[in-house]
Amino acid sequence: MKFLRLHALPMLGLALAANFGLQVYLATGQIKTWAEINWMDVAGEGGSAMLALAWLTMLLHSRPAGRVTRLLALGLACVFFSWWMDTLDEFIQLPELAIWDNWLETAPMPIGLVLLTFGIYHLNQEQRAISQQMSKREKLFREHRLFDKLTPLGAAEYLRQHVQRALTQAHEEQQPLSLVAVDLDDFSALNQRYGQAEGDAVLQAMAQLLLLNLRRQDLLCRLAGDRFVAVLPNTGESQALQIAVELQNAVASLAHKTDQHGERVHLSACTATVMAFDEDVEQLLKRLNLSLAKAKQQLPRCA
Structure with a gap:
């Protein structure tokens, strides 16, 4: 419940985007027969989409709000959407003249990877700053134990x-x-x-x-x-x-x-x-x- 309260808006936005893609495919295409479905592609693309969604959920669960979290979350959302549209393409046959589906399937992936790259870069900077602070605190704690408790002198x-x-x-x-x-x-x-x-x-x-x-x-x-x-x-x-x-x-x-x-x-x-x-x-x-x-x-x- 706490997770939903904190991250309802981004998760709702992603759900609406995924549903929008599904509705567009259903409105313009035709559902494939059982024999036409390539289940190997379904497993690969659908499984990748579910993994991206799981990563996004774990990210939002474990990190505080901020620039780094937004970059990583948007990147994973784009990656999920790209794999999600690829998965829908395995179930729904679109007209041959439809070229917009390539944009929906392909364009979000590089955008997501760029966002993830920026997010990981800033995450690395963030972790280095945290490590520096922890190192200073650890050094201060070690040195504090080396000082006399009664006088301001070293022990x-x-x-x-x-x-x-x-x-x-x-x-x-x-x-x-x-x-x-x-x-x-x-x-x-x-x-x-x-x-x-x-x-x-x-x-x-x-x-x-x-x-x-x-x-x-x-x-x-x-x-x-x-x-x-x-x-x-x-x-x-x-x-x-x-x-x-x-x-x-x-x-x-x-x-x-x-x-x-x-x-x-x-x-x-x-x-x-x-x-x-x-x-x-x-x-x-x-x-x-x-x-x-x-x-x-x-x-x-x-x-």
Whole structure:
């Protein structure tokens, strides 16, 4: 019923056209005897007409209204009408002087094929546009999963992917690459004292603070929990150490106040730096974590 409501007009028009052709043939011609009918042609031409009608019905069922649908529907309607008139010709004998029947049988076919060609061309353009949009959405969805849910930073997997690209670029350009890790001190105690919501607020403030103290070409990610990693392209060991000190001092001077009581939370962080050598991502991050663990053991304020 819904199909009839949506597509009553084109289907009615096609039915009227088919009936018109039948009435014209009946009015001007004579029905053939059983022996005169070529049933092979009837099966071929009639079956083709029914297939074209089935394609048209499926098209109207499955596609929304629009230019592409109109072109394809009109093309299939012309193809159906041409085969339909060919089928009638197998049952009705027209006078030899009648030449208009050739136009009714032949002309709609090339017109229909041209319309179908235009329709298929625009359908291809439409599908390519849809595929592009779906590809963008899929990429956005994949990248969205790589970002940290709490801060506007990349998560651990995003960090690994970026470090892999940075290693390749550093190797190709023969430029140094360094990483800096920043780890908050006693973050678990802060969570226990002020609650997880306040701990989340501290991490968000930390993310903004560290971003403000990094250069434009640097990338900051949240590796896990209260640990952040900055990727520093074109940066040697001494410059990375200087940046690490600046980040450490920035954390110590952060004047974060709790939402509940407004008291200042005194924060401190331990940092570690490593310079990339001929190694893969996992080896580099493992060396960074070991360097950070060693720094936490050696310095009382990082213990």
